[in-house]
Amino acid sequence: MTRIILFTGKGGVGKTTIAAATALRSAELGNKTLIISTDPAHSLSDAFGVNLNPYPTKICDNLDGMEVNVEYELEKHWSVIKEYLSLFFRSQGIEDVIAEELAIFPGFDELASLMHLLKFYRSSEYDTIILDCAPTGETLRLLSVPEVAKWYMNRFFGIERKVLKIVKPIAEPLIDVPLPSDEVLDKIQELYTKISELKDILESRDTSVRIVMNPERMVIRESERAFTYLNLFGYRVDSVIVNKIFPSNAGDYFSEWMKIQREYIKEIEEKFPIPVFKVEFKSKEVTGELLKEIAKEIYGEENPTKIFHEEKPMVIEKEGDVFVLKIKAPFVEKSDIKLFKRGEELVIIAKQWKRIVFLPQSLAIRVPKNAKFEDGLLKIVFE
Numbered sequence: 001m002t003r004i005i006l007f008t009g010k011g012g013v014g015k016t017t018i019a020a021a022t023a024l025r026s027a028e029l030g031n032k033t034l035i036i037s038t039d040p041a042h043s044l045s046d047a048f049g050v051n052l053n054p055y056p057t058k059i060c061d062n063l064d065g066m067e068v069n070v071e072y073e074l075e076k077h078w079s080v081i082k083e084y085l086s087l088f089f090r091s092q093g094i095e096d097v098i099a100e101e102l103a104i105f106p107g108f109d110e111l112a113s114l115m116h117l118l119k120f121y122r123s124s125e126y127d128t129i130i131l132d133c134a135p136t137g138e139t140l141r142l143l144s145v146p147e148v149a150k151w152y153m154n155r156f157f158g159i160e161r162k163v164l165k166i167v168k169p170i171a172e173p174l175i176d177v178p179l180p181s182d183e184v185l186d187k188i189q190e191l192y193t194k195i196s197e198l199k200d201i202l203e204s205r206d207t208s209v210r211i212v213m214n215p216e217r218m219v220i221r222e223s224e225r226a227f228t229y230l231n232l233f234g235y236r237v238d239s240v241i242v243n244k245i246f247p248s249n250a251g252d253y254f255s256e257w258m259k260i261q262r263e264y265i266k267e268i269e270e271k272f273p274i275p276v277f278k279v280e281f282k283s284k285e286v287t288g289e290l291l292k293e294i295a296k297e298i299y300g301e302e303n304p305t306k307i308f309h310e311e312k313p314m315v316i317e318k319e320g321d322v323f324v325l326k327i328k329a330p331f332v333e334k335s336d337i338k339l340f341k342r343g344e345e346l347v348i349i350a351k352q353w354k355r356i357v358f359l360p361q362s363l364a365i366r367v368p369k370n371a372k373f374e375d376g377l378l379k380i381v382f383e
């Protein structure tokens, strides 16, 4: 079993810093750890003060790091498939340049970095793999790739291989579509297997996502959206880390900021029903020893590889014509519940308890009709 932890969040919030601090502490506790940066804006080398490569490079005892080079990966793994696809598109009368572009199906580049994850997972070389991901938008796209790629491939290459082999010599001269060669089919088969395996790994109990944020409106908004969609895709977010909080001795000049931050932290706690860790704004850029200090601030004496939260905070199911949103709520009577929709958010209030749920598109366009309690879950029906 390899423990996998992905760090994501809006650009500049401190993903690399927190991922590096976590990796360092994990290694210090004796876990053989690998940290992989998949953000094209690599900054892991800077955080550690070590030059990293597109393969594991030693940072310190028990800790290796690498920065993925996407272009290189693409060429290496998928040039055969890409060539066939552009041939296919060209045969359909699509211009050369566009055919080339189309041949890179959505998320192809992101998939390249996930393949590394699979490789190291399969080899069981490491106890812990930490991913310093690209900003939330890209990460979400990345994490939806296994699903999307499966769909794409089914549609495109859904023809049974056996059949294809028989039909090919007869069909090719008759229709204008070039049929994929055995080499292409082999590659596709291999890719398909890998993608399915990746999906299983990413959805497993041993993989957690941690969202890094700052106490700022726009950052919270983006993180909320990410939290909802990660949930929908079946990924497990086990905690959030609020970084760059002004310390109490920040001085008068920051007093207004500190007040605003306190309010945002409260809001974060209402929106993320999972452990919320806090990190202060340091007086200088975070590298070296300061990374260890940050790890201590977040995890204290706990092992940073611990699974901090297991349950899925929300589930959405389609029942006939209606959608049902199911969430865990720490009370059992519905008499005191107030529900209202505010734009894309659903606000649920029961006495002192308040929860704000960012709604995915499928629910945001519908109206919450009624709520009921069943099996310890609050179930809200959307029509």
Ligand SMILES: Nc1ncnc2c1ncn2[C@@H]1O[C@H](COP(=O)(O)OP(=O)(O)O)[C@@H](O)[C@H]1O
Pocket: 009, 010, 011, 012, 013, 014, 015, 016, 017, 018, 043, 243, 244, 245, 279, 280, 281, 282, 283, 284, 285, 286, 287
């Ligand atoms: N708690 C903190 N206190 C002070 N500076 C920080 C803190 N966390 C991150 N930084 C600094 O903020 C900048 C952006 O952090 P980084 O981890 O690279 O963000 P991201 O990976 O999300 O883009 C870096 O210069 C980093 O040293």
Ligand SMILES: [Mg+2]
Pocket: 015, 016, 017, 039, 041, 042, 043, 132
């Ligand atoms: Mg970064």
